[in-house]
Amino acid sequence: MKFLVILILIVGLFPIGTIYSQLQDKQPTLGIVLTSFTPYHYTDDDGYTIIIGEIQNTKNFPVTGVKIWAGFYDDVNLQPLESTVGTSLLEVIPPNGKSPYVIKSPTKNSAITNISVNLLGFNSAGVKPSSLNLKTTDTVMGESIIFSGTITNNGGVKSENTTAHLIFFDAFTPPRLLKISSIDLGTIESKDTKEFTFTEKRINQASGFKILSESKSFSSNVLNAQVTPPEILSKSISINDISISDKDGNLLSSLTKDTPVNIQSNMWIQIASENESYDQEYVYYAQVIQSGKPPYVEFIGTFEGKFEGPDSQMPSVEWIPEKSGLYYVETYIWDPSGIALGDKGPIHLVLVN
Secondary structure (H helix, E strand, O other), rough: HHEEEHHHHHHHHHHHHHHHOOOOOOOOHHHHEEOOOOOEEEEOOOOEEEEEEEEOOOOOOOOOEEEEEEEEEEEOOOOOOOOEEEEEEEEOOOOOEEEEEEEEEEOOOOOOEEEEEEEEEEEEEEOOOOOOEEEEEEEEEEEEEEEEEEEOOOOOEEEEEEOOOEEEOOOOOOOOHHHHHHHHEEEOOOOOOOEEEEEEEEEOOOOOOEEEEEOOOOOEEEHHHHHHHHOOOEEEEEOOOEEOOOOOOOOOOOOOOOOOEEEEEEEEEEEEOOOOOOOEEEEEEEEEEEOOOEEEEEEEEEEEEEEOOOOEOEEEEEEEEOOOEEEEEEEOOOOOOOOEEEOOOOOOEEEEE
């Protein structure tokens, strides 16, 4: 019977873009959802922890005043070391639109290792017409990324407090935001055009980016571009499977909430020639996505290892399911600098009871 239930869910699951949740998920009813509960975070040069994530407006009207709670944790305590509240990058998120957010820890704290985010609320807003027209004039991809373009104010009044944003994404599905850079363009008179140029150091993990703009009265179209990372031709690693087991190594077809499990894959390395060394450090990523519309990234875990010969390896990541429902697991293999060493692994479906 359980197999039949899973089979029915699988039929409804694919294609991935049309996933429907089997859970009592309250997020969509709020109108604003987090695209990931485990967004990208890092420690900046000054020692602060920075969280970069994205919010989606699932309603057919614009919203403003979005508030996001962020907790900063260590590896020991269940209570956060500190917390703060942030807002979305865009003042007004259009209907069915998205906005990034950036939240900085209140203090410099080297004990912070984990983060958590939750939505607190939002308000309805008036529509900001899409009167700012972005265009590309020149793009250079190298050690630095140079993106030049123009922004034209097609509105009937001047565009005050105009800001352009460059957003870096990685190769995860859905992608995580890695960095946001902003340029203050000031006031653009009606029917006038201003030039802008972003010059940023390249991030190895980035596989694409977006440019968008907003002012006091207007919003803009979104420019998308892909970044092709340097190819690694001498070595390739294959992720052949995904299995989930308990602490004793027994394979599991369904999971129990709040019970730790291990996500594991069998990986092989290939070299281009006999003269090539097998030595290759890697980071194995396991990403757990909760079915829903949109799907939510529930968990991302990593395992760091190194190939020193032709033998296969079995990297493993521990996951503790916190909610019942249907999930799918994806795996990635990158080098320590974030460059892909092979194709994404196969998708593994799992039901949590």
